[in-house]
Amino acid sequence: MTATAPQSHGNYATVNASIRPKGRLELLSKLEIDKLLDTSQRGLHTVFRNCTLAVLSSGNDLDSGKELLERYPNFNVQIIQEARGIKLEISGAPATAFVDGEMIRGMREHVFSVLRDIIYVSDEIAENPRFDLAASAGITDAVFHILRNAKVLRPGAEPNLAVCWGGHSISREEYDYTKLVGYQLGLRGLNICTGCGPGAMKGPMKGATIGHSKQRISGGQYIGLTEPGIIAAEAPNPIVNNLVILPDIEKRLEAFVRVGHAIVIFPGGAGTAEEILYLLGVLLHPANQAMPFPLIFTGPASAASYFERVHEFIGHTLGAGAQSRYQIIIDDPVAAAQAVQAGIAKVREFRRNNSDAYCFNWLLQIAPAFQQPFVPTHASMRALDLHSGQPAHELAANLRRAFSGVVTGNVKEQGVRAIEQHGPYEISGEAAIMTAMDALLAQFVAQGRMRLPGRAYTPCYRIVC
Structure with a gap:
């Protein structure tokens, strides 16, 4: 890899660099390169550029895709075909991604994970008639193939993957608690999967690395699942050793619940509420009522009121049946980890008795309402059916969409721009x-x-009764 000396752009230093893949995606076809260079709406250049910038901005004090693009307006990445493979020419990259002129190795790996997934989805999923993305089974099959291509799935391995959800904006006390839970999970030999970003997505991974080290566990998985719309607001943290870019938020959420053997939820904001509603809606489907799926809400003592309000909201909207699907454990990392471990034992027995794969939950039924992409716009947000009288899992699907819209308006580039132009979403x-x-x-x-x-917040929504 070659890099120039840092240059200043406004208050932020940037670097130009050339990097080559090592052991991954070393060759591309001419058609693939053409698509990656195509800046039209049908091309892949914009999504590849934006995801690459997000990866290289890891650790920066940003949680807005729009602000990230404005901070580094001259950032670009080009694919160069050479006789011995490919080279990426990167210009205007954040200098924080480099040490002594060398790109940090983990960030370089993440750049080529982005390239791998964007090419694979374009070539093998989106343009492949084999995958019927209008059908539930076709969507699930696509999610499986994306994860398999990224080498996330480990056939034959015992169930041991704890998915951890929670906010990127949490207090220091809450962050330290996520590390303590991650440590206890790591001591019990469990791997970690998160949304890949900072805060409650980073803490469990950080704790688990120490637990794994103490138990002399090598080859631990620290999986980060993201999608192009959110990656700029939640740049991959440096502990992630397997980054996967799913095409949209719905496939990202399905990937979490298909690969995870238990889910731990820490305090968070609208995105965490979206995740909770997604999972509860899936579990409330009549076909899933007998399926064990450990779901633990946990946080320090200071988060007790947070979970009380979340619990009340679930009761008011989805009812006692939804509340029965989770445990709330306050200020006890050991108990939280033990609950996860006990729950995974039941998952293992259920999968074995029903001949389902350990690495991918095929038996879980996910209704199309949770799979079809929802694009938040002012019109689609106003049109959401947020009334009782419908089955709880259908109401959960619509509530999930409402919170997804709030996330979009808060941090996603297209949502932030739409709010600036047309005002808050009406719900x-x-x-x-x-x-x-x-x-x-x-x-x-x-x-x-x-x-x-420390960042001011102006609501991107208006509640209308």
Whole structure:
């Protein structure tokens, strides 16, 4: 790899560099390169450029895709075909991605993970008639192939993957608690999967590395699952050793619940609420009622009121059946890890008795309402059906979309620009549901969970009863 000396752009230093893959995706076809250079709407250049910038911005004080692009307006990446393979010419990259003129190795690996997944989805999924992305089974098959291509799935391995969800904007006390839980999970030989970003996505991985080290466990998995819309707001943390870029948020969420053997939820904001509603909606489907799926809500003593409000919101909207699908464990990392371990034992027995794969949950039924991409716009947000009288899992699907829209308006580039142009999204529905949602979002705002600490927050939504 070659790199220039850092140059200043505004208040931020940038570097130009040439990098080559090592042991991964060393050759591309001419058609693949043409697509990666194509800046039109059909081309892949914009998504590859933006995801690469997000990867190289890891550790920066940003959680907005729009702000990231504005901070590094001259950033670009080009594919150069050479006789012995390919080379990436990167210009205007954040200088923080380099040490003494060399790109940090983990960031370089993540860049080529981005390239691998974008090419694979384009060539083998989106343009392949074999995958019917309008059908539930076709979507699940696509998720499986993306994960298999990224070498996330380990056939024959015992169930041991704990998915950890939680916010990127959390207090120091909450962050330290996520590390303690991760440490206890690591001591028990469990691997970690998160949304790959900072905060509650980084802490469990950091703790698990120490637990694995003490148990002399090598080859631990620290999987980060993301998608092009959110990666700029949640840049991959440096502990992630297997980064996967799914095409959209719905396939990212399905990937989590298909590969995870248990899910631990730490405090978070609208994105964490979206994840909770997604999983509860899936589990409330009648076909999944007998399936064991450990779900643990946990945080330090200071987070007790947070989980009380989340629990109340779930009760007001989805009912006691949804509340029965999870445990709340406060200020006890050991108990949280033990609950995960005990739950995974039940998952192992269920999978074995039902001849389902350990590495991918094929038996879990996911309704199309949770799989088809939802694009938040002012019109689609106003049109959401947020009323009782529908099955709980269908209401959960619509509530999930509502919170997904809030995330989009908060941090995703297209959402931020739409809010700037047209004002806040309007979310309307049954008065009792809207009152509960308004109270939950107000708590997130008051506790600083919508943006990174110290960054002002203007709501991107307006609740209309």
